Amino acid sequence: MTSSDPNPPTAALALLDGVKVLTLGAFVAGNVCPQILGELGADVVKVETRKRPEALRHYFSHDHGEITEPGGFRTTAMYSLLSRSMSSVCVELDSPGGPEVLRSLAAAADIVIENLGPGVMEKWGAGYDDLAVSNPRLVMVSISGYGRTGTRGSHRAYASSISSYLGLTKIYAHEGTHFDFVAAYHAAFAALGAWRRALATGDGSYLDVSQMETGAAVMAPIYLDGLMNGGTWSAAPNEVPGSLLSTVVACTGNDVWAAVELEDSDDWATLCDVLERRDLRDVDPAELDHRGALQAALEAWASELTPLQVTIKLQNAGLAAAPVQNGEDIWRDPQLRARSAFVEVTHPDLGVIEHPQSPDYMAVAPGRITRRSRRLGEDTAEVLERWLGLDAAQRDDLEHDGAVWQAPED
DSSP states (O other): EEESSSSOOOOOOOOOOOOEEEEEEEHHHHHHHHHHHTTTTOOOEEEESSSSOGOOOOOOEEEEEOEEOSOEEEEHHHHHHHSSSEEEEOOOOSTTHHHHHHHHHHHHOOOEOOOOOEEEHHHHSSSSSHHHOOTTTTEEEEEESSSSSSSSTTTOOOHHHHHHHHTHHHHHHHHSSHHHHHHHHHHHHHHHHHHHHHHHHOEEEEEEEHHHHHHHTHHHHHHHHHHHHOOOOOOOOOOOOOOSEEEEEOOSSSOOOOEEEEEEHHHHHHHHHHOOOOOTTOOOOHHHHHHHHHHHHHHHEEEEEEEHHHHHHHEEEEEEEEEOOHHHHHHHOOHHHHHOEEEEEEEEEEEEEEEEOOOOOSSSSOOHHHHHOTTTTTTTTHHHHHHHHHOOHHHHHHHTTSSSEOOOOO
């Protein structure tokens, strides 16, 4: 499907239809959080300024050179991926009238999301206490590295430094954005809970989401092992506690592998049948010598097959097996393709780009990409009319005064 609006016309009513989200989020966590809500149907408006456009617009991309919008601002495939399903409004927050426009948009919103530096929103009179005066049902989400309070509340952080702070770098090697996505999903679902509460009670909420804390939550098994057993983490074989056999075996080809796991004695017997090793079928699988023998037999058998062949043969026998895939394998994966996990989106500056579809797949109201990423300020006039009811003369006055900016057409 190739479209500037990949939302199929027959799609079911979106889950968050009618919910208004204003975002000043930047980088990965600050964009993914509102994107999740946008792809569940919320009306998401992203605020940028010409003085300081979204940082992702400037990130180097291996797949294309420098690309510039008609307004003179750079854009990238990474920005396109992470800022899709939103409208773009340019509000000049350092100019007279700009903060007033921001506060008016926040007064019309159900949810406001930001991950700016400490005190930035307050500088514009747009902290939660300020905004709640005119919008008492407002849900405001602040995403930061360490949280907005405590001794590190003013510290700057990126996902890469949080990964090192929490120990993920030691375990997975460098992973620069892992905890951005973890924090984004925590923040999005917490915002939905708070919004639902606001509907029921009329009371808004301020959500202080820390990448440190959301990251630590998913690291619990590693921390608990150290706390309870006193050891430090170290690399271990591909073994799953409680499984009779869990392993990754090399297949024919250069650095290609398949993962196999046996849960119980029935799985053990089945694998013995597949490998034609009946001598191991009725032995005690708990004995390490027997495990080693079956492991060796599996490795010899898999070495003459591709990962996909190993997977199909073992799955057909009722065993859990899967190929170990790289990025290109995943992009070509027939299961993902069958579930429409990728969608082509046409962008006026970047051309046709294939994006991963929203993973929040629900039969009744599926998450889906609702629109391509926008040029900076592309939707300023339309949003000011739709959210604030401003007519053309009022919008022109704001632009003339330098409070807002509308991107030029092609």
